[in-house]
Amino acid sequence: MTAERAGKVVADVPKELLVGGAWRAPATGRRFAVEDPATGETLCEVADGGTDDARAALDAAVAAQPGWGRTPPRERGEILRRSFELIMSRQDDLALLMTLEMGKPLAESRAEIAYAAEFFRWFAEEAVRVDGGYAVAPDGASRLLVMRQPVGPSVLVTPWNFPMAMGTRKIGPAVAAGCTMVLKPAHQTPLCSLALAAILAEAGLPDGVLNVVTTTSPGEVIEPLLRDGRVRKLSFTGSTGVGRTLLEQSAGQVVRTSMELGGNAPFLVFDDADLDAAVDGAMLAKMRNIGEACTAANRFYVQSGVAAEFGERLAARMAALRSGHGADDGVQVGPLIDAKARQKVQSLVDDALGRGAKALVGGEAPEGPGYFYPPTVLVDVPREAELAETEIFGPVAPITPFDTEEEALAAANDTEFGLVGYVFTQDVTRALRVAESLETGMVGLNRGVVSTPAAPFGGIKQSGLGREGGRLGIEEFLEVKYVAIGGL
Known part of the structure; x- marks a missing residue:
């Protein structure tokens, strides 16, 4: 430019x-x-x-x-x-x-x-x-x-x-x-x-x-x-x-x-999921628009058997992203919209870390001009953390492990919001069962983006x-x- x-x-x-x-x-x-x-x-x-x-x-x-x-x-x-x-x-x-x-x-x-x-x-x-x-x-x-x-x-x-x-x-x-x-x-x-x-x-x-x-x-x-x-x-x-x-x-x-x-999108990864596809989908669902989207994955629930590997893979992908002015060649992550937005993201991350979560990458806003926040992956995020209830609107992926399908659905639906949810599994019957059970207006099934002019976009609940x-x-x-x- x-x-x-x-x-x-x-x-x-x-x-x-x-x-x-x-x-x-x-x-x-x-x-x-x-x-x-x-x-x-x-x-x-x-x-x-x-x-x-x-x-x-x-x-x-x-x-x-x-x-x-x-x-x-x-x-x-x-x-x-x-x-x-x-x-x-x-x-x-x-x-x-x-x-x-x-x-x-x-x-x-x-x-x-x-x-x-x-x-x-x-x-x-x-x-x-x-x-x-x-x-x-x-x-x-x-x-x-x-x-x-x-x-x-x-x-x-x-x-x-x-x-x-x-x-x-x-x-x-x-x-x-x-x-x-x-x-x-x-x-x-x-x-x-x-x-x-x-x-x-x-x-x-x-x-x-x-x-x-x-x-x-x-x-x-x-x-x-x-x-x-x-x-x-x-x-x-x-x-x-x-x-x-x-x-x-x-x-x-x-x-x-x-x-x-608003949204508070759950992103569910079951232990039979194609992890390559799940990580690719997570990058789209989380990092599209710098995470500043109502459809952005806000809560990552990953079955215990694959939670550690999923977190490591996602952190590696996030760490490799290049931040900078969006008009410069090769930049993949731009700034948040303003200082207030960045402060909100930092406050949510600080709260999660204070409750026992760990940052695999990111977690602290850089010095310098502009409203940049680094791509961040948090693991072992407790369900009482503020970002479990609040739309993050930033490049932060909080991961919480689960054991059973019932547990995952209960956590996913435990919100006043119901815009979109994401599900990754290779079990067809589970896919349909979970998609029907999610309290959302839209579902991304083995897919990290749902928006298209040809489909009805919207949510339920609040x-x-x-x-x-x-x-x-x-x-x-x-x-x-x-x-x-x-x-x-």
């Missing part, structure tokens, strides 16, 4: 709010800095919107909804298809932008850009497949017509850890269904969302369909929208705590919600409501209307 190229990539991104098709300065007059987490240096400043800006964005979305809802499905799909092609044609620049503001290595950023674009391609195809139904009533006296229509103006709130993919995963189905939007990206990583909005406009998305409000005061922006009465849908990805607050705020106007919340992606993803943005037809 050259400083000149990095500067150009950042400079090319709009820095203002997008309201009604126009890039405009915030009514607050405020701006905030976007930081490179690898250096702590400021990349640029962007608009810091407030309540008046949010209302203006909603006004634009409401005004655009009638016309957009009547737009032919094929036309909506073609906008998404063109956006997909534009994203892929700019994959390298968008990947560098993501690495600069979020920290992940370039290889992972390129992979996320491709993954993000796929949501637009998938929902471009789903736009023309929204259907309904027609039936004769059981008594023969009437006909039953069922139609699906856009739910209406939607508020989309996205996190910082997958700054492009979380945007396309929400915008794609909303566009396909015919809904207008107000998007509030995370303040740590607003540049990818702003770049994405510019691409959609270039692809022909009409003014006012997508509005973007960047802010450091999410409560000042989101709560008034949810209480406004014109918002009909909230799609949120973030922590369970914030999700609960937004559900309370949505209740007054009975806003339809979908929530992709990991969320609804599903994103797959054939169910567009349903979150559609209402069902039943028409009873008489006089026949």
